[in-house]
Amino acid sequence: MSLKNYKHHDLIEAGCDEAGRGCLAGPVFAAAVILPKHLKAPELDDSKKLSEKKRKELREFIEKTAIAFKVIEISPKKIDEINILNASILGMQKAVLGLKTRPEYILVDGNKFKPTEDIPYECVIKGDGKYKAIAAASILAKTYRDEYMERIHQEYPHFNWKKNKGYPTATHRTAIAEHGSTKYHRQSFKLLPDAKQLSLF
Numbered sequence: 555m556s557l558k559n560y561k562h563h564d565l566i567e568a569g570c571d572e573a574g575r576g577c578l579a580g581p582v583f584a585a586a587v588i589l590p591k592h593l594k595a596p597e598l599d600d601s602k603k604l605s606e607k608k609r610k611e612l613r614e615f616i617e618k619t620a621i622a623f624k625v626i627e628i629s630p631k632k633i634d635e636i637n638i639l640n641a642s643i644l645g646m647q648k649a650v651l652g653l654k655t656r657p658e659y660i661l662v663d664g665n666k667f668k669p670t671e672d673i674p675y676e677c678v679i680k681g682d683g684k685y686k687a688i689a690a691a692s693i694l695a696k697t698y699r700d701e702y703m704e705r706i707h708q709e710y711p712h713f714n715w716k717k718n719k720g721y722p723t724a725t726h727r728t729a730i731a732e733h734g735s736t737k738y739h740r741q742s743f744k745l746l747p748d749a750k751q752l753s754l755f
Contacts, residue, residue, distance in 0.1 A: 557598055557686045560591055561661060561676065568622075568657035569687025570646040570667075573601070573695035575638055577720035578730070578745055579713065579738045580703050581627040582638065584645025585694035586653055586660075588621040589687050595619075598689045600682040601696040613697045616690045623690070624652035625698045634742040643668050649691075663688045710736055 560567050572584040589595075601609055617623060626648040633641040647670045650660055660667075660675035663682050667675055678684055682692040700719055707716040713729045713736075720726070720738075730745050739745060 556596060557684060557689055559589070559593060559686055561685065562659055563591065565658040566621075566655060567659045567661055567687055568650055568653060569661045569663075569681070569685055569689070569691045570650060571663040571682055571688055571692040571695055572642045572645055573692070573699045574720065575642055576722070578722050578726060578740060578743050579630070579715065579720035579736070580699065580706065581629050582633060582641050582645055583625060583627050583695045583699035583702070584642060584649045585623065585625045585691040585698070586646065586649035586657075587616060587623045587687050587690040587694065588653060588655055588657055589616075589690060590619065590621060593619060593686065595686060598686045598693075600680075600689055601692040603683070604693070606700070609693050609697050612690075612693050616694060620690065622653040622655040623694060624649045625694050626652065627698075627702070630738055630740045633740050637742070638740075639666060661685050661688055663692065706738055710738070 568586045568588045570586045572582055574580060574582045626645045628641040628645045650670050657673060660673055661681060662675055662677045665677050665679055667677050681688040703715045703719045712733055714725050718726050735745055
């Protein structure tokens, strides 16, 4: 089933999504995208369903064809301060307000959001598999975040972030147990299942 181009044909709509909510390390990234109303892009889909190569190709396509887009990162420190749900929402709000074209309606992936100025919005469960603008936002958030994790992998290679991207894999947790946590880890998260959390800083 192909994704819908829009919810309201007569409004400027922005799609929003985030990447990295379930990770133990690194920022959460959020994106907002306004696409042309009748964009032909049958390959656009939920970023999780696409290969890394396809995501990169589509990111280039989105950035060339979007009316406006913005990607925001919210740091692990901020995540620890306000919790991951609020950090994800804050990122999406900042992305929306950072768009060079102000949207008249916001389509948000998931079931939680907060009013952003006076712009009406709708939460759409699994929206990245229903609307092109949300799918585009999911691709941007995912590719920008993956690149970030690959960069900081060079600093702490034993965590293997270039592969696990900060998610709680067995390899990642074993490395935390052996080496402690870093400035990139989210201290409010349960980094180790049943052990004392260690810190490098």
